[in-house]
Amino acid sequence: MIWEFLGSAALGLALSWAALRSLADRLPSGRAVYPTGALGALFGAFLTHAALDPGHVPATLAGAVSVSAVTLSLLIRPGGRRLTRSAAAQ
Template sequence: MILEALGSAVLGLVLAWAAIHRLSHRLPARTLVFATGVAGALFGDFVTHTALGPGSSIGSLLGAVIVSTASLSLLLRPATRLRRRSATA
């Protein structure tokens, strides 16, 4: 179980690094992105390990990747500013 948690934390770091590398202009501070990636991966591992039970390491790591990706996607800002038109225009 310790190796599974370490593996999911490493996956979270890798996903966060990839997000920073590809989308740095749309993300907040690096420390927040790395922390969110790792926390999301650990939470996803915990939830899927609880749901699937012991002995399903691949499923738990897949759940870690999914939840980490979803958590990182919540940090994204819009690429351009939204223009609001007035109701009378």
């Protein structure tokens, strides 16, 4: 069980690194991205482990990566153009 959680934290950090590398202009600083990815993966591993019982290591790691990807996607800011106020709001 400990190895599942350590592996899921490592996968969450690897996913955070990949996200920062490919979407650096649309994500906040690494100080926010790395803990979010790791904690999302730990929560996903805990949730999947509790739902499936012990002995399903690949499924637990898949759940960890899935939840980590979802939490990292919540940090992505819109790219391209800046959001402006509408004429009615000004």
